[in-house]
Amino acid sequence: xxxxxxxxILFFWFIFFVTPGPVWLAVMATTNxxxxxxxxxxxxxxxxxxxxxxxxxxxxxxxxxxxxxTQLFSAAGYVFYxxxxxxxxxxxxxxxxxxxxxxxxxxxxxxxLMIMLLSPKIWILFPSGAVxxxxxxxxxxxxxxxxxxxxxxxxxILFYFYVLIGKIGQKLLKDNFSYLVTFLLGIxxxxxxxxxxxxxx
Numbered sequence: 169x170x171x172x173x174x175x176x177i178l179f180f181w182f183i184f185f186v187t188p189g190p191v192w193l194a195v196m197a198t199t200n201x202x203x204x205x206x207x208x209x210x211x212x213x214x215x216x217x218x219x220x221x222x223x224x225x226x227x228x229x230x231x232x233x234x235x236x237x238t239q240l241f242s243a244a245g246y247v248f249y250x251x252x253x254x255x256x257x258x259x260x261x262x263x264x265x266x267x268x269x270x271x272x273x274x275x276x277x278x279x280x281l282m283i284m285l286l287s288p289k290i291w292i293l294f295p296s297g298a299v300x301x302x303x304x305x306x307x308x309x310x311x312x313x314x315x316x317x318x319x320x321x322x323x324x325i326l327f328y329f330y331v332l333i334g335k336i337g338q339k340l341l342k343d344n345f346s347y348l349v350t351f352l353l354g355i356x357x358x359x360x361x362x363x364x365x366x367x368x369x
Contacts, residue, residue: 173303176363177315180297181322183356186329187256189289194280195327196334207331214277215327222284223323224316230294231301231312249364252296253357255289260353296360299367 185192195215199207284290301315302308 170304173300174314176300177297177304177318178322179359180300181319182326183352183359184293184297185323185326187352187356190283190287191280191290192326192330194283195330199331200334211324211327214280216324218277218280218284219320219323222281223290224320226284226290226294227298227316227319228309228312230298231315232308234295234298235302235308235311247364249296249299249360249367252293253360253364255292256353256357256360260350260357264350293360296363300363 199210202210298315301311304311304314306314
């Protein structure tokens with residue numbers, strides 16, 4: 169296995185999940201006032217289940233989709249980087265203007281499933297990382313499996329990061345929370361643009 173490509177996939181997922189999207193905002197709003205026991209229960213009964221049912225197949229489909237597209241249109245994979253980077257910059261601009269709400273949210277299995285299924289961040293950006301995963305050259309399904317496994321692992325770990333952010337981050341950052349989100353999204357956009365330019369050059 170090419171460890172450099174593996175590390176790029178790991179970095180992609182870390183930056184992808186450390187930049188808040190609809191899923192994490194919903195998780196933070198749901199767990200903000202929950203006790204530790206309820207948070208662990210929510211993680212295993214709702215988040216982990218939906219992650220396996222929705223995001224793992226999304227990751228695998230993205231790798232297969234990108235492989236087909238790049239075979240049909242040669243080195244068109246860079247397009248996914250620029251589309252993803254542009255979308256992330258759009259999200260950064262929205263985050264810069266956004267406020268924060270303390271309103272509690274009851275996030276059910278079905279609600280989280282629909283958020284993951286319909287989130288534009290997921291469908292636009294998963295193919296960007298899939299371009300990297302296909303560079304492993306270990307076979308289509310192996311590439312997809314590694315990509316999905318890293319996604320599942322990183323998202324599960326960062327679930328608890330967002331629980332902490334939801335509980336104490338807003339108290340510490342107050343009105344500056346949106347600026348932190350903007351900064352993280354900007355880093356992610358630059359990463360995608362750089363990878364896209366590397367494919368062109």
